[in-house]
Amino acid sequence: MIDVQKLTKWYGRVLAVDSISFHVDKGMIVGLLGPNGAGKSTTMKVLTCFQPASSGRASVAGFDVLSQSLEVRKNVGYMPEAVPLYPEMRVREFLAFRAALRGIAARERAREIDRVAERCWLSQPENMLNRRLGELSRGYKQRVGLAEVLLHNPPVLILDEPTIGLDPAQIRAMRDLIKSLTPDHTVILSSHILAEVEQTCNHIIIIAGGRIAANGTPAELRQKVVGPSRVVAEVRGCEQAQLLEAAKKLPGVIDAEISPHGNWHRLLIRGGENSDLRNDVFQMAAGRNWQLRELRREVASLEDFFVQITYQQNLRTGQRLGATA
């Protein structure tokens, strides 16, 4: 449904998107995840034909974004981050205007407006469709923006930060609505909040510094999470030095440290990548008749991974810009 090949976008001398490639199949909900300024919105602007790429190719619904721009725009519903609207227009009037621009026949417009209003919680309260857009809260503007992109029932929806500025209840409702759009629609949404993307999308593309840092399902990305695992244990019935010496002798231990925690010793052991030292720690304590009240393994989370790769990418980008300056 969406195919991007070596897409690059320069703004003057600033490289916003650096040769990214990805593919999105029909019916998927893909999250573009990345810190602010990562290149998510720029990628979306290229996919929606608002701006052309500096190099590379992209196609949406089988149409090239550069040479078949009008066809792409017919097949895409795009909600920009700030949800820009005409403040002087009323909700129904605005939706009717956009429906007319989308080529929806006059006799079908009222029905389509009622359909999307119902779906995007705009039918309540009763006078909502008659209110001026300039008077609406951020949440309602977001709903109008979403209703607008659903008007012509496009196969592809591109939503730039759809939950930004919403309260928790609205975020949950928006998330459920986006999930309900599949399999009829293919959705690309952007966010800089991992939890948001993890809960809504079945595929995640992490962008940092204009490059794709990781690409896969949430489960696949979790598998890619590598890093030292840590075991935390609380032990007593022994001397601190005795415990530290025994812990350091366990196989695969890189480092160990102890801190007091009441009348218990809090032991923190760092092992190799994806190692699990819990059983060794248990055997160590049991074999010496030490009391053990907590034994827990901590692995790097997807969030650690996200923070780590975005940090690395930003560092590389900084070095690259420093080198070109």
Added chain:
Amino acid sequence: MTKTLVLARRELASYFVSPMAYIVAALFLMGSGGWFFSEIFRQGNEASLRVLFDGMAMMMVAAVPLLTMKLISDELRSGTIETLMTAPVTEVEIVLGKFLGVLALYVILLAGTAVYLVLMALYGQPDAGVAVMGYVGMLLLGTAFIAVGVFASTLTRYQLVAAIIGIAVLALFTLVMPWMVRTASAPLNHLAARLNVMAYFQDFSRGTFDSRGVVFFLGSAVLFLFLSVKTLESRRWR
């Protein structure tokens, strides 16, 4: 064409909820009314609308850019340009839609001045030919002026700057050119004569139909609308 009309209708409707349109309309009607009563509607004066049309044309130098300043620049400022240009509409449709929307408002504004014609018909015998040609001239002049205003509005996201650019360009052709015709030496004064908007307009306000004027005004409108389309297109590449 349908999308152009959809855009034109939205644009026209937006003026009826904007204070700027009412302020400009009020000032224009007050100005033209004052001009009418002080210069024409006096006992003994010739019952001709020529002086009125010339005065109204000069007022349009400021009035039209004040009406057109928001057209594209407000879309750029508010970000609605992004949703507009990602809808299946071309830049030509956007520019023409905006242009036709203001042109419709301009015609409504001109229609308001018909009251002067009625007053003159009640108290005198105005020249119908001058009246008809004067309005044809005003329409042609408005077409070119609006196109200049649309172009100025594509250049910046600040409405005030768009208005200043529009007024400056129109003042160049309506005030500076006649002055250059009088003061500059050849060949500059010949060039100025060719670009003198008021000279073309005064043919119509005197009641004559001059095809050179039609070509000049419509040609200018097409040129500035073309430049507007190209400026809007180039925004995608910036």
